[in-house]
Amino acid sequence: MDSYTEGLIKKAGILVEALPYIQKLYKKTIVIKYGGNAMINDELKKSVIEDVVLLKFVGLNPVLVHGGGPDISNALKTYHVESKFINGLRVTDEDTMHIAQMVLVGKTNKEIVSLLNAKGGKAIGLCGLDGKLIECKKLYTYVDGKKEDIGFVGEVEKINTKVIKLLTDDEYIPVIAPVGVDGNGQSYNINADTVAAEVAKALKAEKLIYLTDVDGVKDKEGEVMPVIPTDEVDGYIEKGVISGGMIPKILSCKDAVSHGVKRVHIIDGRILHSILLEIFTKKGIGTMITADEFHD
């Protein structure tokens, strides 16, 4: 058998395995959080972009929420603005807010839109200011019980889903930057994991997928846990098994599951075509956070 025929047979096999999932998820909303750490090289970016375009082509409704933390940090360095994090959130003064908005909305968002369009998709870039998509207020965080002011960091109050639905009901793929707005038109920097969960909750998404830089959530032996029921999440945090940037991520997952998002996954964005592997294969990859213990 020549390699062309062999390739065709392999693709047909993949399609046969994917078909039941395509039928089940037809016209359903899939929110994908594309973090800065999963944007590390062009090959990986291309694979994420191709997966998202393919989801739309086969009739699913992908909605992309992106981060861009490393891009913001680089830009802040260039402008000699100091950057620090408290509880995983970037302390955001006025200068930091300007630069974060410039990078997230002007650079990262448009790059993703452009890549999707180059692969045949029809992407529309949005941030929370567009159509007041993400309404928020100032967020306070607590360190050892003490209230900390971390500047223009936003707490989501409302996601106005109408604009997203207009796009997904049509041929478009919404691409959302994690910048929110308050009643006075002030912009706020919001953690992208939180925005993804809020968008998924508001859209009653079928699936929420976090692309990150580890192969899943690991137990104390360092083994990936394929399934974590929501009622076990707090225990893993208390025991220190889950720490650092994984804390806001897993809490966002728990929040989304508790508010009706059916399936929430944390998967390795460094694996080529990780989105398709998760959605269209029997085994799935990474960690699923669920209110029950069954993976279908």
Ligand SMILES: Nc1ncnc2c1ncn2[C@@H]1O[C@H](COP(=O)(O)OP(=O)(O)O)[C@@H](O)[C@H]1O
């Ligand atoms: N139990 C755990 N399993 C996997 N990763 C963990 C765990 N606890 C902490 N982490 C850390 O969380 C990181 C992922 O969070 P973060 O860096 O904020 O991701 P992203 O940039 O994709 O939003 C991992 O790189 C890892 O260092």
Ligand SMILES: CC(=O)N[C@@H](CCC(=O)OP(=O)(O)O)C(=O)O
């Ligand atoms: C308040 C806050 O921390 N906002 C984040 C927004 C970007 C983000 O979350 O990007 P990743 O998903 O790539 O980490 C920040 O300034 O880095």
